[in-house]
Amino acid sequence: MKKKLALLLAGILTVGSLVGCGGDSGTKNGESKSSVNADGELKGDITFWHSFTQGPRLEVIQETADQFMKDNPKVNITIETFSWGDFYTKWTTGLASGNVPDMSTALPGHVVEMMDAEALVPLDDLIDDIGRDKFSETALSEGEKDGTCYSLPLYSHAQVMWYRKDLLEAAGLEVPKTWDEFADAAKALTKDGVYGCSFPCGSNDLMGTRFLNFYVRSGGGSLLTDDLKADLTSDLALDGIRYWLDIYENCSPKDSVNYAVLDQATLFYQGKTAFDFNSGFQIGGVETNSPDLVDQIDCAPLPKINADDPEYGAETSNIPMVVWENSEHPEICKEFIKKLYEKDTYIKFLEATPVGMLPSITGISDTPEYKENVTVQKFSNAVDVITKTMDMGTAIGFEKGPSVQAGLLTSQGIIESMFQDIITNGTDVEKAAQAAEDKLNEVFSTVQ
Numbered sequence: 363m364k365k366k367l368a369l370l371l372a373g374i375l376t377v378g379s380l381v382g383c384g385g386d387s388g389t390k391n392g393e394s395k396s397s398v399n400a401d402g403e404l405k406g407d408i409t410f411w412h413s414f415t416q417g418p419r420l421e422v423i424q425e426t427a428d429q430f431m432k433d434n435p436k437v438n439i440t441i442e443t444f445s446w447g448d449f450y451t452k453w454t455t456g457l458a459s460g461n462v463p464d465m466s467t468a469l470p471g472h473v474v475e476m477m478d479a480e481a482l483v484p485l486d487d488l489i490d491d492i493g494r495d496k497f498s499e500t501a502l503s504e505g506e507k508d509g510t511c512y513s514l515p516l517y518s519h520a521q522v523m524w525y526r527k528d529l530l531e532a533a534g535l536e537v538p539k540t541w542d543e544f545a546d547a548a549k550a551l552t553k554d555g556v557y558g559c560s561f562p563c564g565s566n567d568l569m570g571t572r573f574l575n576f577y578v579r580s581g582g583g584s585l586l587t588d589d590l591k592a593d594l595t596s597d598l599a600l601d602g603i604r605y606w607l608d609i610y611e612n613c614s615p616k617d618s619v620n621y622a623v624l625d626q627a628t629l630f631y632q633g634k635t636a637f638d639f640n641s642g643f644q645i646g647g648v649e650t651n652s653p654d655l656v657d658q659i660d661c662a663p664l665p666k667i668n669a670d671d672p673e674y675g676a677e678t679s680n681i682p683m684v685v686w687e688n689s690e691h692p693e694i695c696k697e698f699i700k701k702l703y704e705k706d707t708y709i710k711f712l713e714a715t716p717v718g719m720l721p722s723i724t725g726i727s728d729t730p731e732y733k734e735n736v737t738v739q740k741f742s743n744a745v746d747v748i749t750k751t752m753d754m755g756t757a758i759g760f761e762k763g764p765s766v767q768a769g770l771l772t773s774q775g776i777i778e779s780m781f782q783d784i785i786t787n788g789t790d791v792e793k794a795a796q797a798a799e800d801k802l803n804e805v806f807s808t809v810q
Contacts, residue, residue, distance in 0.1 A: 397691040405436035406691035408464035408698075411453075413446050418714040423702075426711075430701050437694055447566040447622060450773055457481060464689035465699070468682050470504045470757035471568075471769035473513045476684060477505070478766045478809060482512040483685040488696045489514050492703050496723040501680035504757060504764050513682035516702065517712065517719035519641035520751040521572065521677040522744075523665065528658040529556065529636045541577065541605060541665045544637070548613045551636040558613030559637040560629050561606050562621035563781040568758070569623055570606075570778035571771065572677060575758050576639065577602030579676040581667050585777075586759050590767040592802035594777070594795040603791055607784060619785050639664070641679070642717030642748055645741055661744045663751060675755025680722055705729070717741050720748065766809045776801050 397406045410427070414420055420443065427439040444452055446469060453472070456462045457479060468476065476482050489497065489511055497514065505513025523544075525537060529551050538544035548558025563570035575585055583598040593599060610618065618626070630638035631647035633655050638644065642661075649656050664676055683702075685695040701707060703723065709731050712719050716737035721727050732738065738745060759768025771777075780798035783789045 397693040403436055404434045404694050404697060406694055407438040407440070408689065408691050408694050409440045409442065410695075410698075411442050411444060411449065411463040411466040413444055413449050413467055415443050415445055419711065419719075422707075422711045422714045426701060426707055427698070430698050434694075434697075439698065445622070445624070460688050462686050462688050464691060465683065465685045465695040467516065468513065468684050469772075470680060470682065470760065470764070471772045473505045473682055473684060474764050474766050474769040475773070477507045477512050481687050483687055483689065483692045483695075484510045484512060485514055485685060485696070486511050488699060491696075492700060492723070496725060498680070498722070500756075501722060504680060504760065505682055505684070506764070513684045514699070515680035515722035516683050518678065518680045518722045518752055519643070519718065519720055520675060520679065520748050520755050521576070521639055521641060522661045522663060522747055522751055524630060524638045524640055524644045524659060524661045526551075526633075526636045526655070526658055527660055528655075537662050538665055539662075540669050541580065541667055544665045545605070545609060545612075548609060548637055552613040555634070557615055557629065557635045559609055560618045560621065560626055560635050561610040561614040562618050562623070562626040563610075563778045563785075564620045564622045564625070565775040565778045565782065567622035567775075567778070568772040569621065569626060570781045571758060573606050573639065574599070574602050574777060576664055576676045577605055577667075579674055579761070580664060580671065582674075584759070584761055585771060586762050586765075586767060588762065590762060590765055591806065592767075592771065592799045594780070594799040594802075595792070600791060600795060603781070603784075603795060606781070607791070610781075610785065619782055642720070642741070642744055643715060645717050645737060645744070646715050660741075661747050663747060673750075673754065675751045675753070677758055678752045678755035679757060681719075706731075717744055717748070720745070720752070767806045770805050770809075771802065774802070774805060776805075 397404055412423065414423060424441060427441060431437055431439055450472065453462055453466070462481070489502065501515040501518065502511055505511055530537065530547070533550055535547050535550065538547050552558040561573060578585055578598055581598045583596060585593055585599065587593050627638065627640055627644065627647055629635045630644060631651035633652045644659065645656070648659055663673065683699055685692050689695060702711065708726060709729070712721060712732070713735055716735050726732055757768065759765065759771045762768065776798050780794050784791060784794045
């Protein structure tokens, strides 16, 4: 643990980031952790970090915590929220000092880092209590190490292409099926205060990596080699880098060089971009910001390089929950997580962002309560497209299997900084790609 932590700290000093992972359930420094008093009541204070910073999800989580505390009066749950970028910095810098929560959400790439740092409590008992057969084996495998599961998925979604139906119709354009068609349409629709597509590459987020991964995966490639080295200098990766630079130059706001995910999405929410790549969260964003446009949006599969290329999924996200090894009350955390999966609570949570969060357990999507949601009914095509894509995709880099390298690929901001260097400084594409590849492999070497 100390050696892994030292490597993480070294990573912070050099590239501003770290790693983290699994530990023994229910023990700390050899001492038993107990959250149950003599009467069998749960007791203790826990802190829950999550990144549900948008919409009514915040309210549902807080309401669930309030009810849990009412049912267990000797328990106190303190909830703190962070953006995904801030969350990564918070937990990685806090790991060395012990300033981490009792439980939290995460991203799949975070979990492999957390497991590597032996920072998490095993959750096989919790998964079995909820029902192991209810979860996708793929989703559980993303938090598995040496046959032990350290995370479980709370909800799922996948990246697809969102578009404005009215703008395409007015221009006499079909929904793009290839990247060439997409570029042509995005450029044609860049007018009258609307951008065809924003290309985001802010260094505090993974968006530049995400977009590049779309292109590379569409060609059957990966940003990682079979031996888990970074691959930014293949012909396919270089083509992808040049493709997105062309989009940036011809149909993206110039400020997008610094955009994070919410900056990017907000443009689509406000009707200022014709296309965007995201999950079903786009629906709620448009409903809130531009309700008059909600009938004009829909989604389609990600474009291909050639029209006859096979269907593919570039990025599926199974958003996990974890319990931290530093917690003095893992039993409370597990009981609270079980509460979140209770049918009525779970459906209420999903309905806080309908279609944006799809069920990660079976037995929900076919219930009348779920199917009767107005947004789920109205955007049935989006549900179908996203669900099909989910079944074909993985987290970025996980097509080679869950790995710390895949986590570091998205967490370091190196690919985003590469795009910024090319755009801002005019650095040669091949030179910048080689430098970014070398930097990633240097980071990867700390975990090999």
